Amino acid sequence: MATDKENIxxxxxxxxxxYDKLNHILSLNIDKSWRRKAVNRLKxxxxKVPQPLILDVACGTADSTVQIAKSIENAHVSAIDISEKMLEIxxxxxxxxxxxxxxDFHNSCAESIDFQDNTLDAAFVAFGVRNFSDREKGLKEILRVLKPKSSLFILELSxxxxxxxxxxxxxxxxxxxPHIGKLVSGNKNAYRYLQKTVEEFPMPQEFIEILESAGYQNVRHKALSFGLCRIYQAEKP
Ligand SMILES: C[S@@+](CC[C@H](N)C(=O)[O-])C[C@H]1O[C@@H](n2cnc3c(N)ncnc32)[C@H](O)[C@@H]1O
Structure with a gap:
């Protein structure tokens, strides 16, 4: 039987x-400005880091990866995702x-990252944390690979x-x-899933506590577009 991760x-x-076409239609293109704002904070x-190594977790079709690489010119970005087809695009x-x-791209998951401890200058997850099959494990694994005092940035719908x-x-x-989603992608369940995962995602205070209990400190968040989206920033001690 397929696991949660395989099904996702x-x-x-x-x-x-x-995916890209629908993302921009469904968000009325606002996702671009959300990504830009999160990447500006990352930048x-x-x-003060001359050649930062940045991990883009759940990179999907690389919209954030591209934005990061373009705006932080001396950075190297390692982008990981569990979906081969999203990676190909x-x-x-x-x-x-x-x-x-x-x-560089790797077909791998947030829960098992192929980097040594304390090696990355920052990590970024845009609209991906919601989908982790084991959220706590994923957050702890990102913490493991971050250097001390470096930060994780999370962009998530709310x-x-x-x-x-x-x-x-x-x-x-x-x-x-869900109807537009079905019409364009032919997959109504995927867009029902989107709605369900956003509904089930913890409220800001609860998510801050989840990040803290995973080991992060100085956790803060900013609401964008009336709280339709939030940027979380969390530091490794
Ligand atoms: C909504 S898309 C977001 C993609 C991209 N970050 C963006 O901003 O458009 C979610 C992505 O998370 C990936 N994903 C889901 N669970 C994952 C996991 N445990 N580890 C890595 N990637 C995962 C999916 O394959 C999908 O590409």
Whole structure:
């Protein structure tokens, strides 16, 4: 029987060809500005590191990977994901943009990262933590490979707390998004899964506590677009 992780990889393999298009349609292109804001914070945190080695976990089709490599010019990015098809699309983008010398890809998971302890200057996860089959293990594994005093940046969708925004969000997310998702990708379940994982994702205070109990310190977060998305920053002691 397939494990959770295998099923998640199969689902992303299935939607990989339409993932980018749908991402931008469904978020009305706002995902680009969320990524940019998170990458700017990452860049700021690395301003004193001459040639940072950055891990992009659950890189998918490499939108964040590309953004990181473009905006932090002296960085090397190692990008990992469990879905071969998402990686293939990511690799194509990186080649086209002539960034291959500063980016490498690995078909591997957050729960078992192929780096030695204390080797990375920063880690980044955009819209991926929600999907980890073992979230606690993944967060601890990222902590293991980070150098002391370096940071993990997490960009994640969240349910807005304002009542009116939440009402509009629920209408869109529950009633409209799965149908558009099915229409474009042919896979309605994937977009139901998206909605379910966002619904089940911990509220900010709870997620901060999860990060702290995984071993991180100075955990903070910023809400973007009325709380539709959040950037978490957490430091390795
Ligand atoms: C919603 S996509 C996000 C992709 C990309 N980071 C972005 O910003 O568009 C989630 C990605 O997480 C990957 N993923 C899910 N579980 C994972 C795990 N345990 N380890 C590594 N990647 C994982 C999936 O294959 C998928 O490509």
């Amino acid at each position: 990889a199969l689902m992303f393999n299935d939607i990989a060809p339409t 700021k945190s690395l301003s 990511g690799m194509g983008k990186v080649e086209k943009l002539n960034l291959s010398e500063r980016v 349910e807005p707390q304002n009542v009116i925004v939440r009402w509009i969000y629920n209408l869109y997310f529950k009633n409209i998004l």
